[in-house]
Amino acid sequence: xxKKPVFISRHEELPLQGGSTSxxxxxxxxxxxxxxxxxxxxxxxxxxxxxNWNESILGSLTVQIMPSTHLNQDKAIAETLAHQEKALDxxxxxxxxxxxxxxxxxxxxxxxxxxxxxxxSIQNLPIPRIIDVKIKKGxxxxxMDLAYKLAQAxxxxxVDNHKLWLNKLIRFADGLKLLALSVLVLVxxxxxxxxxxxxxxxxxxxxYTIQILHLMGAKDTYVAQQFAKRSAVLALQGGFFGLLxxxxxxxxxASLAQQIEGGIISxxxxxxxxxxxxxxxxxxxxxxxxxxxxxxVKQTLQKMM
Amino acid sequence: MINANxxxxxxxxxxxEMQNVGIRYDQGPxxxxxxxxxxxxxxxxxxxxxxxxxxxxxxxxxYLAQKPSRGTxxxxxxxxxxxxxxxxxxxxxxxxxxxxxxxxxxxxSAFDNVALPLRVCGMDEREIRKRVMELLQWVxxxxxxxxxxxxxxxxxxxxxxxxxxxxxxxxxxxADEPTGNVDNDxxxxxxxxxxxxxxxGTTVVIATHSEKLIHDFAxxxxxLQNHGLxxxxxxDYTNMRGNLV
Ligand SMILES: Nc1ncnc2c1ncn2[C@@H]1O[C@H](COP(=O)(O)OP(=O)(O)OP(=O)(O)O)[C@@H](O)[C@H]1O
Ligand SMILES: [Mg+2]
Numbered sequence: 001x002x003k004k005p006v007f008i009s010r011h012e013e014l015p016l017q018g019g020s021t022s023x024x025x026x027x028x029x030x031x032x033x034x035x036x037x038x039x040x041x042x043x044x045x046x047x048x049x050x051x052n053w054n055e056s057i058l059g060s061l062t063v064q065i066m067p068s069t070h071l072n073q074d075k076a077i078a079e080t081l082a083h084q085e086k087a088l089d090x091x092x093x094x095x096x097x098x099x100x101x102x103x104x105x106x107x108x109x110x111x112x113x114x115x116x117x118x119x120x121s122i123q124n125l126p127i128p129r130i131i132d133v134k135i136k137k138g139x140x141x142x143x144m145d146l147a148y149k150l151a152q153a154x155x156x157x158x159v160d161n162h163k164l165w166l167n168k169l170i171r172f173a174d175g176l177k178l179l180a181l182s183v184l185v186l187v188x189x190x191x192x193x194x195x196x197x198x199x200x201x202x203x204x205x206x207x208y209t210i211q212i213l214h215l216m217g218a219k220d221t222y223v224a225q226q227f228a229k230r231s232a233v234l235a236l237q238g239g240f241f242g243l244l245x246x247x248x249x250x251x252x253x254a255s256l257a258q259q260i261e262g263g264i265i266s267x268x269x270x271x272x273x274x275x276x277x278x279x280x281x282x283x284x285x286x287x288x289x290x291x292x293x294x295x296x297v298k299q300t301l302q303k304m305m
Numbered sequence: 306m307i308n309a310n311x312x313x314x315x316x317x318x319x320x321x322e323m324q325n326v327g328i329r330y331d332q333g334p335x336x337x338x339x340x341x342x343x344x345x346x347x348x349x350x351x352x353x354x355x356x357x358x359x360x361x362x363x364x365x366x367x368y369l370a371q372k373p374s375r376g377t378x379x380x381x382x383x384x385x386x387x388x389x390x391x392x393x394x395x396x397x398x399x400x401x402x403x404x405x406x407x408x409x410x411x412x413x414s415a416f417d418n419v420a421l422p423l424r425v426c427g428m429d430e431r432e433i434r435k436r437v438m439e440l441l442q443w444v445x446x447x448x449x450x451x452x453x454x455x456x457x458x459x460x461x462x463x464x465x466x467x468x469x470x471x472x473x474x475x476x477x478x479x480a481d482e483p484t485g486n487v488d489n490d491x492x493x494x495x496x497x498x499x500x501x502x503x504x505x506g507t508t509v510v511i512a513t514h515s516e517k518l519i520h521d522f523a524x525x526x527x528x529l530q531n532h533g534l535x536x537x538x539x540x541d542y543t544n545m546r547g548n549l550v
Pocket of ligand 1: 330331336354355356357358359360361362363405
């Protein structure tokens with residue numbers, strides 16, 4: 001005797017309350033993922049830009065010594081060289097500096113030759129002296145600090161502007177990384193806090209059902225897994241919507257940045273992996289939700305027989 | 306003598322043992338005091354006593370819903386005072402319970418309710434389906450597979466509760482007024498189910514007010530009175546009469 005197969009739909013034993021609790025959770029997770037996706041993309045973009053700067057740009061710099069305006073030519077030269085010595089003294093005492101060498105007269109002559117032609121004696125001209133500074137590989141020199149120390153030693157020395165500007169950018173990026181880290185902490189706290197709260201509420205609402213499950217021989221793990229699964233799905237959905245709002249925001253900011261200074265900001269490209277990290281944020285939220293729900297249930301059920 | 310004793314202990318081990326058990330709720334007086342009891346494997350008992358005598362309370366210790374306020378309760382040889390949560394869960398899987406108030410899950414269908422004991426121990430869905438359908442048919446509920454408890458009559462709910470209690474072929478079956486709400490024609494059928502399970506080795510305790518049931522099935526009787534427990538033999542009718550209800 002063959003029977004018609006009956007379709008049997010299985011219902012959740014412990015449905016999370018469909019209404020406000022789930023929505024609350026989704027919104028919280030959505031906001032968290034939105035915030036973090038925008039911050040993270042900013043950090044990753046600036047990071048990639050900094051990595052794009054050529055090692056050679058970062059590895060060396062030049063210090064200029066303005067010529068003395070003393071009327072006596074010999075005295076003027078002597079004064080300029082004295083300033084140069086002071087600057088060299090400062091530079092050679094900085095840890096990150098590998099070597100600081102003044103350009104020789106010959107090198108200087110070669111430098112100005114294109115402008116002033118052959119047969120020039122630089123002894124007779126008030127031209128600036130130049131110190132070539134090599135920075136140790138991998139060392140990060142604080143340019144602001146360097147500029148300050150040089151200014152203390154001699155008013156005639158100056159570091160080129162470009163380097164100072166770059167240094168400020170690096171500091172800004174470091175600050176941004178710190179911000180991203182605090183946003184990440186916030187995201188984890190918001191997500192797990194929302195999950196903890198909704199799970200506790202839901203456990204209270206399902207007390208009767210959970211008691212029955214226990215009497216049928218369910219272990220705490222059985223209950224915890226159901227909550228973990230549902231929470232993960234909700235957080236994943238919330239996170240997905242957060243990302244959906246986050247992506248246009250990221251593109252918006254990017255196009256604004258592009259308008260500021262095309263040359264430099266255009267190097268701030270997000271790599272394939274950067275995008276991977278940003279797009280997987282909802283999954284991260286889902287994982288956090290899953291783990292939090294699981295342990296919240298385990299902890300709470302400990303108190304029941 | 307000693308041999309005979311050890312023989313009976315291995316062949317018919319005590320499934321439930323209670324020593325000096327007392328139970329109270331909150332700070333109230335003891336509902337049951339100094340209960341001593343040993344139910345061996347394969348035994349069948351009725352549990353009687355006036356309303357409020359403590360039948361449900363006694364059963365709830367057996368199905369591990371609560372621990373005694375004092376004394377020791379051992380189930381399948383495990384002292385429940387020392388068993389951890391997972392160990393209790395494993396013991397409960399060997400116990401089928403028909404609750405006086407059914408305790409069905411309202412948002413689940415009859416099918417899902419009956420399937421619960423199988424699902425919590427992770428049985429394969431195909432096997433679950435086969436077993437549940439078979440049993441629901443047997444208790445004449447095959448028309449109500451998808452119905453939720455709210456749409457079922459008292460007797461139908463009771464049959465769902467009974468099906469859930471026996472679906473896992475339990476070693477210990479505890480039924481609290483299992484035939485109170487069912488028609489007279491299905492009651493004997495359900496009793497036959499319990500008797501059949503008992504014949505296959507399940508230890509059974511049935512709490513009941515029904516004099517007819519006790520009369521028709523000659524099983525020994527645990528009787529609760531004045532916070533204590535007395536045990537009567539199956540044919541102890543003189544004692545029985547005055548004590549019922
Ligand atoms: N959860 C509880 N909290 C407080 N008191 C309880 C609780 N459960 C039972 N009682 C009390 O314990 C006593 C015994 O109750 P119990 O349910 O065990 O009786 P019963 O023999 O099963 O009665 P019935 O035949 O009416 O089902 C009653 O006086 C009842 O009020
Ligand atoms: Mg009762």
